[in-house]
Amino acid sequence: MSDTMIVKFRITRFQFRRDRVIGDSQVRAEDANIATIELIDGDGRVGLGFAQTLFQPFPDEAEIVRVFTGEAWPRLEGREASSIALGLGRARGGNVRRMTLPFEEAIQHAVWDLFAKQNGLPLWRMLGEKRDSVPVYASGLDFHLSDHAFGELFGGAAAAGYRGFKIKVGHSDLERDVHRLDLLKRAVGDTRPVMIDANEAWTAREAIVALETFAKAGHSIYWAEDPIPRDDFDGLRMLRASGLTRINSGEYLDLGGKRRLIEARACDMLNVHGQVSDVMRAGWLAEEANIEVTFGNTFLEIGVNMALALPGVRWLEYSFQNFDHLVERPYTIVDGLITGSQEPGHGLILSETARREHRQPTLCALEALGEAPLPQRALAA
Incomplete structure (x- = not known):
């Protein structure tokens, strides 16, 4: 053997x-x-x-x-x-x-x-390294946090130099979403991109109303992530055509679903995470279609290996979960940039x-x- x-x-x-x-x-x-x-x-x-x-x-x-x-x-x-x-x-x-x-x-x-x-x-080198670092945005997974805890988390993220900030929206009261965006601006300022993630809470029409409301309240949204159900490709195309923000989708779709999303031209950014083989294949499909790839949450940021290997990746999500104690050395994040391990393999032990x-x-x-x-x-x- x-x-x-x-x-x-x-x-x-x-x-x-x-x-x-x-x-x-x-x-x-x-x-x-x-x-x-x-x-x-x-x-x-x-x-x-x-x-x-x-x-x-x-x-x-x-x-x-x-x-x-x-x-x-x-x-x-x-x-x-x-x-x-x-x-x-x-x-x-x-x-x-x-x-x-x-x-x-x-x-x-x-x-x-x-x-x-x-x-x-190192895995990221074996997959075909394109760069040695990628920008990180701070994600709070914050829907259930108090206003005080919300402000503390994102204020700390801004002080640590994260390159952008993503918050959870999709509350039944739209004014609550506006309020959280107001709090975010007070905590982090208005010089770095702000993203929102509705986790499919809206219909296409509700998403347009929400985005127009946010704009009237003075909030520029860099992207809206999964604003509507994953397979509503017509609705996603309508949101893209509205020009209100970039549409980031694909998180909840398997590889076949991501292919259909790309073919439907229903997103500006393809959200990937998870299985290495499927992520690389989806990334290749997105590159062929000239669609940007963004990395959502991966466990202990293991997705950095694929993010460093795929062309055109500009963002990786970091959500401040208390998992670091599980491994000898988590990946390094300095000034809002994450780098891969230099050790053979994905680097987590x-x-x-x-x-x-x-x-x-x-x-x-x-x-x-x-x-x-x-x-x-x-x-x-």
């Missing part, structure tokens, strides 16, 4: 309080539910991936292992990381479905991490301290989780 074949796996379950309530017009979360997937080759190299759930906690670690063993491991055991990373498949009937637990993205990260380590290259001190192998009630781990990245650093 080749030393580059995948021979073992290891799963670690984490559950802990978030340092603030995160969410948008559709989602609210107070705790983090994470499972790490480590794929190990015959030479002992480890590829690391992260799985996360927002709506329901992961089951006990033993159950995660059982499901992974039954659904994912037969596709991985004894295979080369390269063949999984680069392989193409065709959808065929009932065998093409989501896994019981959300392993897909974690497997992609682990496989590509392992593949790059086997080649002795699971912290043995976190495995020892924060592993939660059994499902725990929220009230029993104790204090949240503090973010390690200072806002004003």
